[in-house]
Amino acid sequence: MKPRLFIGSSSEGLKYVTYLERKLADYVDCYKWVDDAVFVPNKNTLDVLIKQAKLSDFALLVATKDDVTTNEARGLTRGTIRDNVIFEHGLFLGATSAERAFLFAQEDADLPSDFNGVSTLRFSETIGKFNHIDVVAEQLIKAIQRAEKQSELGFLPSTALAMGYFTGFVKRVCEALGRDRKILYKKEERPISGYQMKVILPANIDDDGVNAFISKYNHINGLEQADTAVLPGTQGRGYPFHFKIDPPEEGEGNPINAHIFDVPTTLGTIVEAIKLYLPTNTIGPDIDKEHLERRELRNFANVLRHYISRNAWTKGHVEVIEGVE
Known part of the structure; x- marks a missing residue:
């Protein structure tokens, strides 16, 4: 029995979800947010997410630069991620633990200040770069394997x-x-x-x-x-x-x-x-x-x-x- 992994993202980030599902297939059973088995008809979105948080051993939220945010006071324009991705990461973080909920973010995506000092899985698509997406995906696999060898006091006994x-x-x-x-x-x-x-x-x-x-x-x-x-x-x-x-x-x-x-x-x-x-x-x-x-x-x-x-x-x-x- 392989552990169960929930993968969430924005619609724009789905190409990375597909890549990660293929990369992780030998190690986990992936449940993507777009799968029919996840979001079933006539169900409230929040209730579905809470249920998936209860069922999942791990969670992976893909954070991509989908929006542009301008700070006029500071004269800054940044590529930012969708609010729902951050919300879902927090939801799964509380349900599964900090060792089992991962944020897989584009390297220059602007994250909330709460992530300052927190090591996240930052990836690049530039071939040969130290944090190329293939390299970071391997880091993710190793993190899942380490966590899978350990047991935690969870909601179930x-x-x-x-x-x-x-x-x-x-x-x-x-x-x-x-x-x-x-x-x-x-x-x-x-x-x-x-x-x-x-x-x-x-x-x-x-x-x-x-x-x-x-x-x-x-x-x-x-x-x-x-x-x-x-x-x-x-x-x-x-x-x-x-x-x-x-x-x-x-x-x-x-x-x-x-x-x-x-x-x-x-x-x-x-x-x-x-x-x-x-x-x-x-x-x-x-x-x-x-x-x-x-x-x-x-x-x-x-x-x-x-x-x-x-x-x-x-x-x-x-x-x-x-x-x-």
Whole structure:
């Protein structure tokens, strides 16, 4: 799944939009302001822009010298960009962050003073110049690739959910198994020789969460329930999980090599958040909501992998598997 990029411009700047769409096609899914899928009939322009800001991972506003502004007091005449381009850049800047909303401006286009000191993507069409449009487009691609590797706290909850799931379950289970080397299985403590955990992320989330998926997955894969052991003299209870002994004969009086499988129940929160974030009064497939769901699942996985790789108890023991049907 490629990230989604909204491209806006004036009518006069459309030739640059077409160029950028072609240049960026391998890296992002481009949604241009002139596409039928963006501005649909009978919809208010501002509402459409707000919706696109919610759906987009990145935004690119092309600023071209479309108008001439004269400052009589200073005796200056300048080529200026359309007000709507600046407005839309600000809208997407607030929705996606400063690292994900870009202004792609002609080098001598007059920008508002708010941009003084801010590095923007200024391009020239003069061949061989340091900021030729091809060179600046490559800078844009690198900026998108850098930002795509990072996760941010956004309006939707996947980043915070992944952080909480790792801290509250994955890390604690792995630490208990690695430290105590035993589990509570069928009401008896059993020693383990090792442990591996697979975090299972479904391809899509049901409207009522992941409970049905968990039940089906555990049944198909023959998983059994166990808990981390509670050490003598300590209070509390173990952490429950589903697992299987692999190979099965290891469980016959020998230390168990525990293969743990977990589907985060917290994923159901993503669906509820999307319902509030993008409300609808229709029944049936909704490609925008499906896009947001896939984006949140992907981000959940990326954040989780980051934390797994930075903890001694989980690194090398936990794998995240995406897109399970």
